[in-house]
Amino acid sequence: MFWVDADDAFAYSMLSLAVLFVLVMSMSLMIRANFFLTARHRLDSDHVMLTFDDGPHPALTPRTLDILEEKGVKAMFFLIGKNIEQYPELVERIVREGHLVGGHSYHHEWSIGFKTGRQLTQELMQPQRQLSEITGQDERYFRPPFGVTNAHIAYAVQQNKLKTIGWSLRTYDTAADFSTEKVARIVKRAKPRDIVLLHERMESTVEALPALIDGIRQKGMEFGVLTAKS
Numbered sequence: 001m002f003w004v005d006a007d008d009a010f011a012y013s014m015l016s017l018a019v020l021f022v023l024v025m026s027m028s029l030m031i032r033a034n035f036f037l038t039a040r041h042r043l044d045s046d047h048v049m050l051t052f053d054d055g056p057h058p059a060l061t062p063r064t065l066d067i068l069e070e071k072g073v074k075a076m077f078f079l080i081g082k083n084i085e086q087y088p089e090l091v092e093r094i095v096r097e098g099h100l101v102g103g104h105s106y107h108h109e110w111s112i113g114f115k116t117g118r119q120l121t122q123e124l125m126q127p128q129r130q131l132s133e134i135t136g137q138d139e140r141y142f143r144p145p146f147g148v149t150n151a152h153i154a155y156a157v158q159q160n161k162l163k164t165i166g167w168s169l170r171t172y173d174t175a176a177d178f179s180t181e182k183v184a185r186i187v188k189r190a191k192p193r194d195i196v197l198l199h200e201r202m203e204s205t206v207e208a209l210p211a212l213i214d215g216i217r218q219k220g221m222e223f224g225v226l227t228a229k230s
């Protein structure tokens, strides 16, 4: 007879969580490898594009925009549907100031890796509709949350003609020890055509941003965004 006591049940649920975590992490590695879907990871021009994920954020998006304005840098924002719903005026400001926007799923939850069909389409397309309503254009740029890709996401992306944008330079700015001191390391790795992954929900990222922009410029590179061609 198979019988599980309370402690075993706890151990089993921890084990399933660990398996789930490894599974989702390995799926997220695949966006770089273009395993399931073709994502753009570099620009066509020699510029460097800064991308900010997970906004809009009520306090940190305005600070990010102020810095970009002051430095004269155009960037790209991958926005979460539920945040767009809460702060549409911040999306309006992002667009008004000449930055590009893309969708980054509605809920931004790990469970996206397990959604299929209509539920997955809704998760991907709701932010695109929200953005299109704000910009008055057909918004198709998309970045999967956590970089998760699988066959279902690839199918939904293709069916809805989304243009997936990845990255070539990861900053690890969500790590607890990220600080302005880490900027030199990122600047050293930066190359023309790089797409840089940043998160404007992180205060440490916003604080490090002026030094990052200055450092990349000191290496002789300039900033730009995707063009219609790219």
Ligand SMILES: [Zn+2]
Pocket: 053, 054, 104, 108, 145, 146
């Ligand atoms: Zn994200």
